[in-house]
Amino acid sequence: MQKIRYVNPHGKEVILEKGPPFVLEKVTGTGAEDATLLTSEPAFVDGKYFHGLYMGDREITASVHIYGKDRKALYENRQKLMALLSPGQFKEGKMGILEYQNDYIKVWIPAIVKKGPQPVNRQGLYHTSVQIVFYCPDSDWRGMSQQAARIAYVDGGMEFPLEIDHESGVRFGARGYAGSIYNFGDKPTPVEVTITGPAVNPEVRKVATGEYIRVKRELFAGDVLSIQTDPQQMQVTITRASGSVEKAMGYLDATSTFLQLEPGENKLQYFSEDDSTASEIIVRAYDRYGGV
Numbered sequence: 354m355q356k357i358r359y360v361n362p363h364g365k366e367v368i369l370e371k372g373p374p375f376v377l378e379k380v381t382g383t384g385a386e387d388a389t390l391l392t393s394e395p396a397f398v399d400g401k402y403f404h405g406l407y408m409g410d411r412e413i414t415a416s417v418h419i420y421g422k423d424r425k426a427l428y429e430n431r432q433k434l435m436a437l438l439s440p441g442q443f444k445e446g447k448m449g450i451l452e453y454q455n456d457y458i459k460v461w462i463p464a465i466v467k468k469g470p471q472p473v474n475r476q477g478l479y480h481t482s483v484q485i486v487f488y489c490p491d492s493d494w495r496g497m498s499q500q501a502a503r504i505a506y507v508d509g510g511m512e513f514p515l516e517i518d519h520e521s522g523v524r525f526g527a528r529g530y531a532g533s534i535y536n537f538g539d540k541p542t543p544v545e546v547t548i549t550g551p552a553v554n555p556e557v558r559k560v561a562t563g564e565y566i567r568v569k570r571e572l573f574a575g576d577v578l579s580i581q582t583d584p585q586q587m588q589v590t591i592t593r594a595s596g597s598v599e600k601a602m603g604y605l606d607a608t609s610t611f612l613q614l615e616p617g618e619n620k621l622q623y624f625s626e627d628d629s630t631a632s633e634i635i636v637r638a639y640d641r642y643g644g645v
Contacts, residue, residue: 355380356454357415359438359464359487362447367437369485373420374430378482382413383453385644386492408643411492412467413451419472419480427478431470438469438485451487453494458645460494463585491585493540496640502534504557504623504634530623530634534614538640541613543583549633550576553626557634559612560620567606574631582611614638 355377357369369377391404419434421427443449443465451464468486475481507529536542548555550572557580558565568589572578575594578601581587589601623634 354454354456358452358454359449359466360452361437361449361466362442362445365437367434369415369417374426375434376418376420376479378416378418380413380415380453382411382487383494383645386411408492411462411489413453413462413464413487413489415485415487417470417483417485419470419483421478423478427475427480431472431480434470434483438466440466440469442466451489452497453645455645458642459497460642460645461497462489462494463491464489492643493542494642494645496538496642499545499637499639500534500536501635501637502532502621504530504532504621504636506630506632507531530632531621532623532634532636533618533620534636534638535618536614536616536638536640538642539616540641540643541615542638542641543581544612544614545582545637546578546580547633547635547637548572548578548580548623550574550578551627551629552578552632554606555632556606556624557612557636558622558624559614560622561615564610564612566609566612568601568604568609569606570601570604572632582613584611587611 354371357377357380358366360366367375369375371377387409388406389409390406392401393404394401419427419431421430448463448465450461452459452461464487466485467488468484470483470485472480472483546557551574552572554567554569555572555578556565556567566580568578568580570591572591573594577592579590579592589605591599591601593599621636625632
């Protein structure tokens, strides 16, 4: 079973599936994405040097049969499909959402219609093999819902039964904010971080690599710092308790990294230059897949 649901920028949807009126015959372009290799070819050296790669965009092609219970209904459904999937609606730069589902997984990807339906062949009450091409500038598939984790304040440690009086007993431990979030996908994924104040120069750090993102601003009680590390829509904003919104990209520490979660468990820490234990830190991310 394969099914496509597309929601255009105006919020209107069309479903392509096994049954009428829009019968999905086949879909291509959902698998592993193509990579562009970065290489150089030095003089008088055999072969090439490999420097890395980056992932390209993606095109998904759906082949559809349009059905109507009579000829009038056939042309009515044909017109409806053209209206929902007209490439002209993307002139303002807004994208739609394409959901793909098979017997194992359901995922989504931002997409526009590159080639709308152009019915040519008709057999009885069907327009057959109508091709629709969706263009996806970011080739990653996303899970249907975000993973979310709270970075909580930890105040604990270990006690040792030494022969020392109770008042001066020795205790080893650590205080601070710590948490973890799991990436069930097969690719690194960007995060959305929200920090509710109070805080001074708040910082979120990925334990495994030491990478961090720090914003050099003070948050008062009720202020909310929002950080989005998706390369397609990077942004840092502060919403004050009064409701005013500040752009805060310019307050990033120069050595900050736009964090990505690796597949598997990711342990995170939070730091602030004040002693507050009342801050609230939420990290959200979509699982990402290179192909389905």
